[in-house]
Amino acid sequence: MRDERVIFSSSVDSLYRKVLAPSLTPELVDRLRARGMNLHAPLLAAYPLAVWVDCLADTARTLHPDQPVEQGRRRMGRRMVEGYAQTLVGGAVLTLARVVGPMRSLERMQHNFRSGNNYTETRLTVLGPTQADLWFNEPEALEGFVDGVLEEGMLRVGVQGFTLHRTRHSPDSATYHLEWADRSS
Structure with a gap:
């Protein structure tokens, strides 16, 4: 069980309780509970990755029925950062990121993701002052x-x-080619 990939409760709290709660229908909340994520009870310390994956897909289909599931998950990824920014740790991480700039923030991406799960690994390849490849598992x-x-x-x-x-x-792996216009790297 030690090697099981899990999502920590801080991720569930940031996304589902801090930002999505007003949009969740009672039917969706019931389905999430049946999948292993009970939002009406105290959150578990961690959730199996399979539970997280199933809940994200169901939520994406429910909240964004006119879009492919991938696009719904993308929108929820953005909302996750919104919720994370409302936490003490998330607020501090994002403030530090603004100070150190985008490239140094990308260097810390594995550490940042590991505050929400136990499995993310990243490798950064800097291609220029405003360009990088970021590999994720x-x-x-x-x-x-x-x-x-x-x-x-x-x-x-x-x-x-x-x-x-x-x-x-x-x-189980992808590389993101990232570029931006400003030179505040």
């Missing part, structure tokens, strides 16, 4: 979510003209 089942987290995170760091392109290498 991101499960394909979360496709779109990290895109949204990166987009919103870089926006909150203060970069201009941010773009990303994801290349999937396997069901």
Whole structure:
């Protein structure tokens, strides 16, 4: 069980309780509970990755029925950063990120993600002052979510003209090519 990939309660709290709560229908909350995420009870310390994946997909389909699930997860990734910013740790991390700039923030990405789960690994390859490749051991089942987290995170760091392109290498890894216009790296 030690090697099980889990999502910490801080992630559930940031996304589901801090920002999505007003949008969650009683039916969706019931389905989330049936999947293993009871939002009416004290949060568990951690949730299996499979529970997180299932809950994100159900939430994406419910809140964004007119979009592909990947796009719904992308929007929820952005909302996750919004909720994370409302926490003591998240507020501090985002404030530090604005001070140190986008490139140094990207160098710390594994540490930042590890505050919300026990499995994320990243590798940064700097290609220029405003360009980098960021490899993630991101499960394909979360496709779109990290895109949204990166987009919103870089926006909150203060970069201009941010773009990303994801290349999937396997069901368990992807590289994000990141570029931005300003030179405050």
